[in-house]
Amino acid sequence: MKQMTKAEEQVMQILWDLKESNVRSIVDKFDTPKPAYTTVATVLKVLEKKGFVTKVPQGKTHLFLPQISKEEYSGHQMGSLLKDYFNGSFSKMASFFAKENNLSVTELEEMIEMTKKEINKKK
Amino acid sequence: MKQMTKAEEQVMQILWDLKESNVRSIVDKFDTPKPAYTTVATVLKVLEKKGFVTKVPQGKTHLFLPQISKEEYSGHQMGSLLKDYFNGSFSKMASFFAKENNLSVTELEEMIEMTKKEINKKK
DNA sequence: TTTATTCTACTAGATTTGTAGTAGATGATG
DNA sequence: CATCATCTACTACAAATCTAGTAGAATAAA
Numbered sequence: 001m002k003q004m005t006k007a008e009e010q011v012m013q014i015l016w017d018l019k020e021s022n023v024r025s026i027v028d029k030f031d032t033p034k035p036a037y038t039t040v041a042t043v044l045k046v047l048e049k050k051g052f053v054t055k056v057p058q059g060k061t062h063l064f065l066p067q068i069s070k071e072e073y074s075g076h077q078m079g080s081l082l083k084d085y086f087n088g089s090f091s092k093m094a095s096f097f098a099k100e101n102n103l104s105v106t107e108l109e110e111m112i113e114m115t116k117k118e119i120n121k122k123k
Numbered sequence: 124m125k126q127m128t129k130a131e132e133q134v135m136q137i138l139w140d141l142k143e144s145n146v147r148s149i150v151d152k153f154d155t156p157k158p159a160y161t162t163v164a165t166v167l168k169v170l171e172k173k174g175f176v177t178k179v180p181q182g183k184t185h186l187f188l189p190q191i192s193k194e195e196y197s198g199h200q201m202g203s204l205l206k207d208y209f210n211g212s213f214s215k216m217a218s219f220f221a222k223e224n225n226l227s228v229t230e231l232e233e234m235i236e237m238t239k240k241e242i243n244k245k246k
Numbered sequence: 247t248t249t250a251t252t253c254t255a256c257t258a259g260a261t262t263t264g265t266a267g268t269a270g271a272t273g274a275t276g
Numbered sequence: 277c278a279t280c281a282t283c284t285a286c287t288a289c290a291a292a293t294c295t296a297g298t299a300g301a302a303t304a305a306a
Contacts, residue, residue, distance in 0.1 A: 119221050
């Protein structure tokens with residue numbers, strides 16, 4: 001799958017947040033210094049060419065819609081990270097994370113409880 | 124921290140693997156079609172400018188050394204992924220992973236056992 | 247020591263990324 | 277209607293990325 005660049009990802013994050021949007025509202029969501037309207041429009045055009053968004057006419061303007069969900073994209077991102085840095089092993093990644101954050105087994109267990117709840121919630 | 128591009132990351136993965144290397148051996152590690160010797164040399168120069176590798180003279184050639192460990196870099200990568208896509212919550216990421224891979228709670232528990240072992244091993 | 251090999255430094259060109267300006271269309275306001 | 281605001285499409289241009297060629301130095305082989 002094509003990658004998003006940093007600039008594209010920023011715009012995309014805002015669009016995911018808004019669910020759908022025209023150019024103007026995306027610009028408004030940026031912290032100052034806000035990029036130029038045309039800058040955001042250009043980035044959206046690239047995202048469109050890459051297949052990450054579509055637009056539909058809406059009155060005098062266009063409404064942009066994500067063509068890929070944040071979940072799907074993050075899944076891919078996580079997949080590459082896993083593959084390239086943890087031999088595809090999630091437990092390697094988890095233990096790395098635990099070590100990195102100085103988590104004890106107890107803390108890990110607590111986190112795991114939360115995770116189980118999340119899983120059940122989502123089922 | 125500066126990001127590596129895809130090409131840079133590929134070279135870096137090989138260098139991490141070899142611990143240290145001259146240009147030639149890195150080229151050799153590539154699957155065919157292997158990139159040109161000069162291509163790899165150019166990428167290494169960029170990595171050097173970005174501070175990810177250093178080189179020391181070695182006979183008629185140079186030996187390149189990683190200046191950042193794979194662990195450190197993957198920690199950063201994981202950090203951005205976590206921040207940008209999982210609200211900084213590792214358990215969100217874990218449950219996402221579990222769901223994505225259709226893991227049951229039992230399977231998750233098995234994985235967790237492995238993780239605990241890893242943690243103890245590393246202490 | 248001539249010749250072939252191999253390496254580095256430098257250069258280069260095509261493509262992508264990042265950022266934005268301008269022109270012209272369309273719609274809103276007085 | 278005349279003017280103002282806003283939007284899209286098109287263009288632009290610098291910087292980064294990706295890939296590799298060439299020249300000349302250093303070394304090895306014959």
